[in-house]
Amino acid sequence: MLYMIGLGLGDAKDITVKGLEVLRRCSRVYLEAYTSVLTVGKEVLEEFYGRKLILADREEVEQEANNILKDADISDVAFLVVGDPFGATTHSDLILRATKLGIPYRVIHNASIMNAVGCCGLQLYRFGETVSVVFWTDTWRPESFFDKVKRNRQNGMHTLCLLVWKWLGSLSLYTKLVVLIELQKGWAAFVSRDIKVKEQSLENLIKGRKIYEPPHYMSVNQAAQQLLEIVQNQRIRGEEPAVTEETLCVGLARVGAEDQKIAAGTLQQMCTVDLGGPLHSLIITGGSLHPLEMEMLSLFSIPEKSSESQSIDGL
Amino acid sequence: MLYMIGLGLGDAKDITVKGLEVLRRCSRVYLEAYTSVLTVGKEVLEEFYGRKLILADREEVEQEANNILKDADISDVAFLVVGDPFGATTHSDLILRATKLGIPYRVIHNASIMNAVGCCGLQLYRFGETVSVVFWTDTWRPESFFDKVKRNRQNGMHTLCLLVWKWLGSLSLYTKLVVLIELQKGWAAFVSRDIKVKEQSLENLIKGRKIYEPPHYMSVNQAAQQLLEIVQNQRIRGEEPAVTEETLCVGLARVGAEDQKIAAGTLQQMCTVDLGGPLHSLIITGGSLHPLEMEMLSLFSIPEKSSESQSIDGL
Numbered sequence: 001m002l003y004m005i006g007l008g009l010g011d012a013k014d015i016t017v018k019g020l021e022v023l024r025r026c027s028r029v030y031l032e033a034y035t036s037v038l039t040v041g042k043e044v045l046e047e048f049y050g051r052k053l054i055l056a057d058r059e060e061v062e063q064e065a066n067n068i069l070k071d072a073d074i075s076d077v078a079f080l081v082v083g084d085p086f087g088a089t090t091h092s093d094l095i096l097r098a099t100k101l102g103i104p105y106r107v108i109h110n111a112s113i114m115n116a117v118g119c120c121g122l123q124l125y126r127f128g129e130t131v132s133v134v135f136w137t138d139t140w141r142p143e144s145f146f147d148k149v150k151r152n153r154q155n156g157m158h159t160l161c162l163l164v165w166k167w168l169g170s171l172s173l174y175t176k177l178v179v180l181i182e183l184q185k186g187w188a189a190f191v192s193r194d195i196k197v198k199e200q201s202l203e204n205l206i207k208g209r210k211i212y213e214p215p216h217y218m219s220v221n222q223a224a225q226q227l228l229e230i231v232q233n234q235r236i237r238g239e240e241p242a243v244t245e246e247t248l249c250v251g252l253a254r255v256g257a258e259d260q261k262i263a264a265g266t267l268q269q270m271c272t273v274d275l276g277g278p279l280h281s282l283i284i285t286g287g288s289l290h291p292l293e294m295e296m297l298s299l300f301s302i303p304e305k306s307s308e309s310q311s312i313d314g315l
Numbered sequence: 316m317l318y319m320i321g322l323g324l325g326d327a328k329d330i331t332v333k334g335l336e337v338l339r340r341c342s343r344v345y346l347e348a349y350t351s352v353l354t355v356g357k358e359v360l361e362e363f364y365g366r367k368l369i370l371a372d373r374e375e376v377e378q379e380a381n382n383i384l385k386d387a388d389i390s391d392v393a394f395l396v397v398g399d400p401f402g403a404t405t406h407s408d409l410i411l412r413a414t415k416l417g418i419p420y421r422v423i424h425n426a427s428i429m430n431a432v433g434c435c436g437l438q439l440y441r442f443g444e445t446v447s448v449v450f451w452t453d454t455w456r457p458e459s460f461f462d463k464v465k466r467n468r469q470n471g472m473h474t475l476c477l478l479v480w481k482w483l484g485s486l487s488l489y490t491k492l493v494v495l496i497e498l499q500k501g502w503a504a505f506v507s508r509d510i511k512v513k514e515q516s517l518e519n520l521i522k523g524r525k526i527y528e529p530p531h532y533m534s535v536n537q538a539a540q541q542l543l544e545i546v547q548n549q550r551i552r553g554e555e556p557a558v559t560e561e562t563l564c565v566g567l568a569r570v571g572a573e574d575q576k577i578a579a580g581t582l583q584q585m586c587t588v589d590l591g592g593p594l595h596s597l598i599i600t601g602g603s604l605h606p607l608e609m610e611m612l613s614l615f616s617i618p619e620k621s622s623e624s625q626s627i628d629g630l
Binding site for chain 2: 006008009010011012013014015016017018020021084085086087092093095096099107108109110111112114115116118119121124125126127128129130131132151155157162255256292293295296299
């Protein structure tokens with residue numbers, strides 16, 4: 001049996017009791033290390049779980065899925081995923097491979113950012129399509145995801161913006177091409193929350209050199225600044241932007257962890273609010289809010305003076 | 316401290332290790348018993364958790380929240396919620412009350428139907444607004460939620476339909492009025508997945524008699540039949556329905572449990588597919604699917620002949 005086990009959001013103890021029991025009796029335990037970032041290290045997990053973990057990075061999953069699935073028809077293999085196993089496409093891929101090999105699978109669910117964002121008080125059912133905000137480079141500055149934000153807002157729905165990796169480093173060139181094609185087709189969240197732990201420079205990536213740069217996570221500040229630049233571009237083109245400096249947003253950092261931070265304020269305020277270290281997510285609200293949503297957000301509102309004195313520089 | 320602890324989807328062991336540790340050291344442990352249905356009984360939870368649980372039904376939470384919060388400033392109190400604590404509005408309410416009393420709170424997240432539906436292979440980020448499908452009575456046959464399904468489909472987004480309780484039994488008359496007003500305002504999912512454990516007949520409810528009927532959960536079959544009736548009504552009115560008998564849907568039952576069942580097929584097929592006991596959810600797909608979504612759904616497709624021989628009767 002292949003067990004797909006969600007690890008939840010925060011640390012080692014966010015695994016479910018069921019998940020822990022299952023992984024402890026599996027013959028091999030893989031840890032996906034490519035779609036999200038653990039707030040704790042692999043060693044901490046290993047100590048708490050009492051098991052050695054085999055790191056499965058993206059290349060492992062795509063090119064060596066057969067290693068993971070080896071003998072899973074006669075023994076139990078666990079594949080651990082930060083959050084819930086169904087946040088990223090690739091896990092469907094592993095299940096499909098298993099099914100083709102006649103290997104049964106079971107999913108042990110857990111919290112993911114997709115449902116835990118409800119902690120800010122915005123109603124989950126009022127969220128529209130989720131978008132990914134990617135790091136811009138000098139030559140690659142996609143704005144297409146903004147159409148989805150616009151559509152969500154026109155329909156009164158909130159938008160969860162997953163803030164993604166600096167560049168598509170650590171993907172194989174093939175995967176990278178697939179991702180770029182998918183992005184072109186508007187599947188902006190194809191690799192949602194796919195924040196790279198290992199980073200390659202574009203040059204190294206093209207040359208196939210596996211030299212990784214330090215990871216670089218997008219902050220709410222950076223995402224808000226990119227969004228405001230898109231708003232400016234739309235104004236220049238004479239379009240009516242669906243979002244303005246005054247649009248109510250919510251910044252979230254390290255959701256589920258002890259030092260979780262939530263801040264509600266305008267998009268302008270999101271450019272300067274200090275939420276600390278990764279991971280960050282940003283919500284653009286859908287306009288009219290339910291009174292209970294308003295009241296909950298007020299618990300997290302940014303004090304006026306802390307942001308008014310600052311301006312959006314450095315874009 | 317007030318701890319809001321998600322119990323996840325299935326049974327006692329779906330609680331996280333962190334959640335279990337916290338509840339075991341709390342001085343009082345409440346179990347919400349009104350927004351969802353446990354697949355196991357309170358006694359099973361009590362035995363596994365090693366703690367007595369105090370049932371908090373809706374009236375308890377709304378009218379006696381102060382009991383729950385009593386002394387929570389000097390001791391730890393746990394409030395257990397099936398799924399994740401932020402599936403239903405009322406839990407925001409409890410947090411707001413706590414905050415007003417100066418009581419700190421912490422949320423321990425878990426899987427909920429809102430993210431676990433990803434297990435069918437449809438991409439979570441492509442879901443639009445969630446809707447609730449409520450039981451029709453002779454005099455109350457709301458169709459307004461269908462506009463949201465239409466809007467989602469027009470934008471290529473999937474719709475998760477939460478299938479709710481037979482009637483708004485066990486709510487206080489005040490809450491019931493609030494819910495009805497909210498539904499009127501289009502907040503159809505205000506009490507999402509708010510499946511009643513205790514049911515009152517309309518007559519008993521109006522007369523204020525707390526006589527409860529056996530619970531009655533909506534099945535995928537019933538929801539699909541109601542949806543097809545709305546489609547027929549729209550055709551009669553000369554409108555072009557956004558959904559037809561042939562629209563691809565996914566029925567899910569007991570997500571996360573050992574005997575979970577998923578079936579993919581047309582809306583017509585959803586009228587007769589046998590998914591077994593509660594809880595059920597229904598997804599109306601958003602039209603064009605990603606190849607990986609298609610491939611995953613094919614794992615769950617209903618065999619042709621099992622549904623073709625049956626027709627939609629009993630509406």
